[in-house]
Amino acid sequence: MDKLDWLETFELGVPEVDADHRELLAIMKKIESLADAGAFDDCGPLLDELIDFSVAHFAREEEMLVEVGYPNADIHKEYHGRLLDRARSVKDICKEIRSKDNFKDCCDEMFGFLVDDIVTGDLKFKSFLENKGLIKRP
């Protein structure tokens, strides 16, 4: 199985957030398959799209956290900012690369920052949402 495949454990139970997370992984998979085909020039716009979509996702998520009264909404927002800074700087490096292995390594590094939100960062507010009765416990 591919490391960018959706896993049940990623599911938060907030449909809008889960849909965003699925879309993020889908964009990464698209970039990965273009890179496999050596189509680096086509990857560039998708790398930008991935950042733009992440910006939009983080904003939606931050708004939701404020709405439900999550006490660490500010901390999570700062965390998003750090992920974006790192992903953006690695993206600029990836765009210059023209060898498949190096490009894929570079993308893996960039994707890692964004996947961190899905597999680690957002788990921090899952129990808060459960305790508030906003999502069902599994």
Ligand SMILES: [Fe+2]
């Ligand atoms: Fe998220």
Ligand SMILES: [Fe+2]
């Ligand atoms: Fe997040």
